[in-house]
Amino acid sequence: MSIVGTRVVRIEDQKLITQGGTYVDDLREEALTGAVHAMFVRSPIAHARISSIDTSAALAASGVVAVYTAADIDLAQRAVPPVAEPWLADGVVRYVGEPVALVLAEERYQLADAAELIDIDYDPIDAVASIDAALTDESVLFEEFGTNLVQTNGGPLDDKAFEGCEVVISQTIVNNRVAPAPLETRGGAFAWGTDGRLTVWLSTQNPQIARTTIAAGLGVGEEKIRVITPDVGGGFGAKIGSDPEATVLGWAAQRAGRAVRWAETRSENLVSMTHGRAQQNTVTVGGRRDGTVEVFRIEVVQDAGAYPRALFLPTLTELMATGVYHFPKVETISRAVVTNTTPIAAYRGAGRPEATAAIERAMDLFAAEIGMDPAEVRKVNYIRPEEFPYQTPTGANYDSGEYAQALDKVLESSDYQALRAEQARRREAGERFALGLGLASYVEITGGDAGGESGRVDINPDGTVTAYTGSSPHGQGLDTTLAMLLSDQLGVPMDKITIRHGDTDEVPKAVGTFGSRSLQLGGSAVRKAAEEVIARAKELAADLLEASPDDLELNVDEGAWQVKGAPSSGTLSWAQLAAQVEEPLTADVWFGEGTPTFPFGTHLAVVEVDTETGKVALKRIIAADDAGPVLNPVTFNGQRHGGLGQGAAQAMLEVMNYDADGNPTTATLADYSFISATELPDFELVDIATPTPRNLLGVKGIGEAATIGSTPAVHNAVVDALAHLGVQHLDMPTTPIRVWQALREAGAAQAGQ
């Protein structure tokens, strides 16, 4: 029986639970012996001119090897339109956390001592600390650019679009800025060899992209750079490729003539690793009282932070704006502005959660306006199964979907009607703990980039298998999944299969891991490579067994080649075959077809809100997530769990806040409400699997799906809990004070008046 689809515990775990992973700060490589330690000195002020920097005292401090500032950097300006981000702040700082200087010291403990001795004078400029402030252009970040508006897409909007609609609702919805906060902060190690090559050990999701970026930054050919990815302690989109710091450190290693190690602190990480989300979206829905939506409009404003690093985010939100619905008329427009805050880039979902949060909140507002149950309104408007492939008005081409089935499964599994009855009972009784039910149906796009992925499979002379993948997993368990696939295909036990990734010398061409692309692209690539190996092996085995290739078969139970129907006439194991043939049994392929795919699902969140204090307790979350056939339910459901936790966290707790001067007020893990086990319930997973016709495995990505559904489900549940008290909307995160304020504004607080 095939192991594919069965529950297989991870092959990654043995080391992680006994010796711990080897993260970049754990490396004890010979090349790093005697390396100096690096620390960036970062701006404590959001917007200012640097009037002077005095590094003399720091240079004289114990153990200090070098202090570099923008004046020392002789790398070419990065060509990132529309505004350039300097390597180190050059004359102006534009966010708290922007690197201003780099200190190298013999010992890690000497870094913070030296950093305190660097004397930097700042001359403050008015800070642009919010989207609204940015749009006024009263203070601009880039004088030469003249405006904070750095990108506009979509439109124009039709003034008469909603004429004739029975019902029109409109709401501006803040999609709160959050910190990706992988448990391992950013880090790297940088060593130039005597051969003139730089080896970079980097905590990244994409070593090959990092190599390209660092080579370009340093102005050298890619062959001069080798990037090695050791174990990575989480990425969530914020470790895609390499950040500017890595290039600066590679440069510093050359300038100082020393290997360099870097591990940022958490307090640095929270202000200098990119943040996610940070949109302000105005949705307008026009439709009929029977629940049919006729017109949908979304106006997206993306806060890009101080330096735009991911301007694809607002346009991706536009692309996915209509979600799971068949809307006759749709209008989208997006703008992106710069502010004096940490740059925004991808965070688990990256553009799609923002779209889903907007449309799913809008559907609830529309349902409330016409007095229809949110489940019913959704059903009325879903794209129907027979409409696939479905071309959306915004330009996406959905592959497959059973949206109503996902909803129905969740309603049934949760006993939705009983929950509604309990809600009515509590409302009737005026109970202090109000019950809220929140639905969200989502569709998202995975493997949405244009690239493919590499895969290589080697049959070793001893019959073991080594596979090289361009994917770069960091917790997803892809080693296990790929080994399962290969074991199934080749008939080789999993413990004879080694999966390798994360060294650009070993896997020169690859894209890596983001956008829930790894299994559908990286998995398909390895599968395709194995198919090619099998095809060639069949010819070679046929020669040796003196049979026609057409008469030969691979017995996957035994891992051996045999003549069909006559195994007694001789078999050849992989080891025997590999030993007897001249040529290496290998195939190296690129798989670039069949994407994007569109996972979907429905989540129901059940919350209890203490109407006296405003505190929200998430009691249940019931999730149907459809990403096609499941190869390993262990890791598949693990991805769902993680997504549910992070999605719920955004809705309930997490936000990176800035004051009006651009000072972050949530810059440590004591202040930033990173969600813990205590705030989350057990998760209830509902199974549904609709294959995609677009790739070899029928699979879609599952890495981000549950994040996307859970945020609006929890958000909607909180609003639903308060609906009978007059609350129609409040923004995320639904912290106690926000709920309390919303209740007071609704004139319905039960106490304290």
Added chain:
Amino acid sequence: MKVTIEINGKPVSEEVEDRTLLVHFIRETAGLTATNIGCDTTSCGACTVLLDGESVKSCTVLAAQADGHTVTTVEGLAAADGELHPLQQAFRNQHGLQCGFCTPGMIMASASLLAHNPKPTRQEVREGLEGNLCRCTGYHNIVNAVIEASGQEVDR
């Protein structure tokens, strides 16, 4: 000052700066790198080890304070013959880890939790791990793992 700490049964002795944090003594001096550093505010629990058998955050203890005491890290949890500790086994069985960065601290915190409360409820596990953050798992399978390690049935 000269600090001697028995780590996983072996004394480690070294002259270190007075300000050396226990976590750095474990990682740099003893060379045991499973114990990780995830924050600087005693919030995340990635650096949790047992000090004289009780869980502590080793980023918030001075090596000097642990001088003459015993420390257990996840490297010292399995039996000498390599047989996994029930918590290690359960974390693997239940997929209680993904990237693995929080895992050593999470396992050591769980060990101390079970020492205080050998048969916790799921809610007690959640409350008992309030000081250990994980970004990958959503905690569901971590709770499962601790329940399994406590010898109770995992029912979800």
Added chain:
Amino acid sequence: MIPAQFSYRRASSVDEALSLLTEHGDEAKLIAGGQSLLPLMKLRLAAPEVLVDVAPLDELRYVRLEGDEIAIGALSRYQDLHGDPVLAEHAPMVAHVAGSVGDLQIRHRGTIGGSLAHADSAADLPAAILASDGVLVARGPSGERRIPAAEFFLGPFTTPLEPDELLTEIRIGKQTGLGWGFEKFTRRAIDWAIVGVAVVGTSVGLINMAGTPIRASAAEAALASGSSPAEAGALAAEDTSPVDEPHATSEYRRHLARVLTTRALTAAAA
């Protein structure tokens, strides 16, 4: 993050601790569990030149019944108190509050004396000891003195302890059979209280409603004259001065003080 350099001195007795404090004067700072001090030092918000470690002084780690009073050694750790049988019977509120501080790891290190001497208005135990009419015993070069809790919390992180004094013991009256309640309001379990209320009998201590832990005097007076928990709770924010922050405005904190006091008093009355 790494603390600035300091010199570490371990005390092997109370007398040695006192002589070390005398020797180093203002440059020295006591460290016990270090769960408040070390985070501040790592962020370089505190940078003492000498740390005098009293954590190993097991002579100050005890809970004893002495007549009608309970004597708690200042270096008793939160987890010691949480599981202590004497407190469980005679001061269950204090045992409960000790079990709500931080997380298990922090409770394994942090001490009651450290918490009181740190005098953070947002901490749990100071308000509990204040509500318990505790008396704090300090020893210095000139001997021992007793300071009522009501006179101990002078301001944010400010106490009458002299630089050469060591808090050795906390004494509270037996609370056997008295009703009690404790409410700690946080966003996450691990967070400091936005507001907290510790009630024992008719005494009400408030967490984070002023620069120091304070008693809800108006609520206590109302209780004494026969008011219900709800009536007394409605007065809990009288004469308070909570800080005003975006995530917890002073107005919200006052509201919470009223709600939580009502709940804690209701629990105490049950």
